[in-house]
Amino acid sequence: MQITTEVVSGLERRLNVTVPAQRVKSQYDARLKRVAKTAKINGFRPGKVPLSRIQAEYGQGIQQDVINDLVRDTVFEAIEQEKIQAVGMPNIESVDVNDAGLTYKALVEVYPVVTVNSFDGLTVERQISTVNDADVDTMVDNLRKQRQSFAVKDGASADGDQVTFDFEGSIDGELFDGGAAKDFKLVLGSNKMIPGFEAGIVGMKAGEEKVIDVTFPADYQAENLAGKLAQFKINVSQVETAQLPEVDAQFLQLFGIDLAPNEGGIEKLKADVRKNMEREVKSSLRNQLKQQAFDAVLAANEIEVPKAMIAEETTRQRKLMLQQFAQQFGGAQQFDESMLPDELFRDKAERSVKLGVLISKVIADANLQVDQDRVKAMIAETAESYEDPSEVIEYYTNDKQQRAQVEAVVLEDQVVDHILAGAKVTEVTVDYQELLKRNQQQQG
Template sequence: MQVSIETTSGLERRMTVGIPAEQVETEVEKRLQQAAKTIRMNGFRKGKVPVKVVKQQYGAGVRQEVLGEVMSRSFYEAVQKEDVKPAGQPSIEPKEMAEGKDIEFVATFEVYPEVSLGDFAGFEITKLNAEVNDADVDTMVETLQKQQATYEEVDAAAADGNQVNIDYVGTKDGEEFAGGKAEGQNLVLGSNSMIPGFEDGIVGLKAGEEKTLALSFPEDYHAEELKGAAVEFNVKVNTVSEQKLPELNDEFFAKFGVEDGGEAKFREDVKANMERELKNAAKSKLKNQVMDALIGAHELDLPKALIAGEVEALRGQMMQQFGGQMPEGMDMTSLLPDEMFTEQAERRVSLGLIVGEIVKASDLKVDADRVRGMVEEMASTYQDPEEVVNYYYNNREMLASVESVVLEDQVVDHVLEAAKVTEQDSTYEEVIKPAQEAE
């Protein structure tokens, strides 16, 4: 086998591979002889069909099959010989495929970039410290009550926190627009589920009253024709209802799995869940800082094939969130174009390459004890933790996903050992707040 390789641009490589004709023709002849022993053809007994006849009937198809297999096998033998690491599948272009002649094909593919690790000592990381106090638990209990709240009609002006039942019609330049009309819609004032100014405009109205609201859609509104548009909404209030919180009693506690122990046990469970949430949020924010620092310290040329693969994975995840339903007449790419996921895909590919190099350079191995601890922690939230632990350890794919997370955590710890870490006192609310809101 003859191999030559050249760099066309960046990470792209063009490999020309030559295969002796004998290698292909010998394999074709072997398969035709095997076929002759089992094939059925009119005029011949089974196993007695001459190879020449079999070749006339099936030779072209068998040869095509052999060519595909030989080119695929030869490609991977060639990349091993040349010590290159393809990123994604190659594009293979046949050059010489004629029977009796040496085979030649050209494979175009991308390779993984070289990752030169930077100095982690220059990383400045802030570690947030916080505890769950009684006031935090009080706030959470009230939140849980609100989730189970009911509403009772009142003869009063609508106030923030009330639920109103409304009819409304939206117009733009005097004409109704799509999606701007509803009847009998319930709306909790202060929920910010409508465009800015809509809910504020209803405050003070009583059942039976109407009002016209002059508003503007946000500049980043999802519907192109309504971005920044000046509109009017004619709103009629049908009913005003006040929120009624459920009592803290055994019936309420049972909804959250607390059958015995009353309010003390309920608050204990709530606090335990909050502490678990706090721990995970603090860990996540610390990890994100490390990952951001790694991205900032390493500028990589990324293989397009890997980015495309991540885009597809992200698109698939979003489709699952939508229940996998596709509007009639649309394909997934039209509904969710690549541009929606490109930035996130590039980040994931970059981090994958950098983290992989750190694992290799530092010879990190998955810590089995940490894997066990993570599995047991996840299992602790289920009714039968031992059953969940056994499920993970009997499912290689599930366990591998945990091992991957643990190894990534070990990389974070490795970076933090060299980085400058500043500890900062914080609160439960600040730590669990998503990064975008915190900014």
């Protein structure tokens, strides 16, 4: 088999392949004889049809099958023979059968050869945050708010009150779809509505009606409403004030805490809350530092990656989003992949692929191996939040898939440590509440 390789672009290679005529003929003859054994042609018994007649009847189809099989089989032989580290499936551009044999061209993408620049010039910000007593008290209050009830009140509504009302929206006097509701309940200050909507209701009383002016955000998801000034007729039927539960025996029992002296009561609750908060802070800071380090490496190393890898990552991210939709809204049958075009994922997918290539190179260059002591420590840390830590530790230790996921996280942490060892690291103290706000913004 004759093969030549030409460079088409940075990551594209074209293979020019010629399969000898004898190999083509050999496969064609063998397939012709197999067909002859079972072919049914009027006037002949099965297996007794002359090959010339078989060739006349089936020759064209047999030849096309032989060509397809030979291209399928030899293209990977050619890739291996040329020592090409191909990515994705080859694209067959042209096929021809002539006196020399079977000739075709195959376009393949290759895995990029990457050199990671020194980390000396990188600057990474390490955030530091601690949980204080006031943060714990705020979290306990949040736990109470999550279990709050509402009682009817007289007088004007205020932030934190729950208001029940009817509303009807219009633009230039015309009602618009989705702009009306009956007996709608809203906690003022929750910021669930467009800017200005909730503020317009503050101060209204039960039985009061008024019209408020609200402008839809310029980037509102409904393009026909984006940036438009709308009027909403509001009719309030009920105002309720929030009532927080007392931190009593009934409340504490929700968190598995008894008021018995040896259980600690409210102090035990605060200790448990603090422990969970500190665990979340540690995880958040670790993820922030990892993103900072990886972003710095990406910015310092501009590389080209195969389109096939980006396409594969785009598909993976689309499927993940569809799964999330199914879990959130119940049933994937409501959604179609056409709702999620490639453009929605392309930038993120390209970033993910580039980062994966660079991090793989860092791991290879530094010969990093998974630190099993750190794996054990991470499993133990994860298990702390469960009722029976020993059961969780056993699960993660013995389940290969779960352990592999932990090992992947640990190896990423080791990569971060390796990057930071060479980079310039500046430390910035962040208030816990500010850290919480940043996390919510990133998730939103």
